[in-house]
Amino acid sequence: MGKVQTKNIDKNERYKIIGDFYEIVTNLRTKNEVIGFFMGLLTPSEALMFARRIQ
Template identity: 60%
Template sequence: MSKVKVYSIDKKEKQKIINDLFEIFVELKTKNEVFTFLLGLFTPSEVVMIARRIQVVKMIIDGACYDEIRIKLKVSNQTITKMEHWLRGDDEKTEFITRKINSSRKRKEKSVTRRTDGGMLDKYAHHRFLKDLLG
């Protein structure tokens, strides 16, 4: 699929197609459904780009400096700045995102202590790919 210039799409059409995407995200109930959806819809490179932005946000929340983020995640200062402006756009958004990330961390800690094997993440190659990304 060729790249689409955001500004070349009619505003109403853009709102409709983005809304359709969000509606599908809302319907995804399990981690396996999310994996299947993302890996079916996006290339591994696109998934990594999205995941890396989330990692940038996590590191910003943890108080990491730009150099540390840039070196560890191999992202540009522009990406870090963009994510920081997005995160710090308003206090409610910052609090919401921080709460979601901390909740995710707590769930991950619990699942690590309960898990004895890789489970579903070892079943398929694209799942192993994500498992390697997630650590």
């Protein structure tokens, strides 16, 4: 997937996209659902970088 430059996306569209992402994440109910979601979304390297970032 290519990089996204936020300046090229309308402010309202950015809020909608991010809001949709948050909505999906908050609807995950179990740890296994969360694991499955992020395993499908992130590469192992990305998952490690993400985990380190929020540590």
